[in-house]
Amino acid sequence: MQVLGERGTRVDVFEGIFMVFLALGTLVGVVVVAYTLYNAYKYRDTDERKDDESLPTLGELPTGGKGGKKLFLSFGISAIIVISLVVWTYGMLLYVEDPDDEFDQDPVEIDVEGDGFAWHFEYANGAEATGTMNVPADQPVAIEVTSGDVWHTFGISDLRVKADAIPGEYDDTWFMAEEAGAQHEIECFELCGDFHTQMTGTVNVMEQDEFETWLDDQLTLDVTIETEDGEAITNVTDEDFQLEIVHQDNDEYDADLEYTRDASDFEDGSVTIDEIEQGGEYDLTITFEDDDFETIEDTVGITDPASETYTVGDADEDTDDDANGTENEADDDETDDEDDDGGEN
Structure with missing residues (x-):
């Protein structure tokens, strides 16, 4: 089920950015290395004297190269590639930050709080859980992250999720898990104390019908x-x-x-x-x-x-007990009065 735009989930976005940079980096690397090897071979030291205007001479500025056109062309192409990458990447990251307009269905809303070296989750209907976050497959999940004690960082590496958990502040982010039955580890990525490494949890991905049933049963x-x-x-x-x-x-x-x-x-x-x-x-x-x-x-x-x-x-028994207690108190008072009279005589 496709519930997002063409850019897909967070995983799709970050993997897409990585693959584009990898492809362009590989292409540029191959061109640079090939051009370097070509020039190393072309201008290798030999015993023969070549009549080449572009051949550099020690102590003199090179006069070839057609007025530096190659240099400016290479700079221009590099600038276009870099600027295009920056603009495209920025647009993709803006989508990651705020994809609401591209959701085809309302996201599941979950409040996340890090406290006592554990992760606590509260759903929109008030249901709460600790340690395990149940989510539906193929449906966006919007989370609001905070902390109840010290600084933490909520992260799900498999789903490319990371959000600061700071006391008194709230960090919003989202993710979508596509494979029902899968489980993803939740970790704290901020050194927060002696039990930092034990501050883990699990994202449990369920079928949508199964998730709705579980949520109602809570x-x-x-x-x-x-x-x-x-x-x-x-x-x-x-x-x-x-x-x-x-x-x-x-x-x-x-x-x-x-x-x-x-x-x-x-x-x-x-x-x-x-x-x-x-x-x-x-x-x-x-x-x-x-x-x-x-x-x-x-x-x-x-x-x-x-x-x-x-x-x-039994309400009657309680009433009788109260009455008996009152009578006993009255008898005790009478006894005390008689003792006082006897003492005076």
């Missing part, structure tokens, strides 16, 4: 509710209850990031929420209709597959 939440005895809540009560999670930044998104599950959705005390559209911090609330159990409130981070287990206690 934002799932499994919730289990059980009693203090370890019994599934649905096995010990018929009471209706509701599980609700709401994104803490819900107002900042166009979609309504609020998801609910009723008791009928639970099986053996467990339920899975797998339609979450945006990762992040969620406020979780479990409420019981008849107040037989206490309401549960929690904050859950959903940036990769999450699983939470909650234990419910």
Whole structure:
């Protein structure tokens, strides 16, 4: 699938530049060496005296060469070649820096942070990963690189990617991997500390359908509710209850990031929420209709597959315990008063 212009991927661009310079360098080298050998042979030292106007004479300026036309011609051709190479190479590098106009489809956006001698990745939907960057084949990937501690340099040699990771600054670049199933090593190219050589990672290239499935599966939440005895809540009560999670930044998104599950959705005390559209911090609330159990409130981070287990206690028992505690405190106060009276007598 061709999703870029004729200039192709970063690998295509840099290999193209290399091959052009190699070809021209080889051509120029062959011409220069051949011309040098030709003149060395032509003006070799022999016993014969040749009547040649262009033959140089020791101590005199050469008078041949047709007024230096060859010299100026060689300079002119060299200048044209060098200027053309500079202009062409500059245009190719501008494309590498900003190829957005030539993308046939939207790139996958990934934020990259170097921190603690590891690479951390966050996708546009809020999913996060450490060490392994999963990307789709034949689709541009736009990355924004920064650092959480010291200076690093994010690099993928196979894909010709290199970007500075500096605290408080962001470096944008892109790449595209073409072979599904391939893996490419991520390295740090800036000496950053004792474990610099261990600051590596992997780019895992997946089929596009496989990547989309993986990305969706990252934002799932499994919730289990059980009693203090370890019994599934649905096995010990018929009471209706509701599980609700709401994104803490819900107002900042166009979609309504609020998801609910009723008791009928639970099986053996467990339920899975797998339609979450945006990762992040969620406020979780479990409420019981008849107040037989206490309401549960929690904050859950959903940036990769999450699983939470909650234990419910009998609200009546808690109330009785509180009442008993109050009565015991009252008895203790009465005893203290009697002791005080006895002491005064």
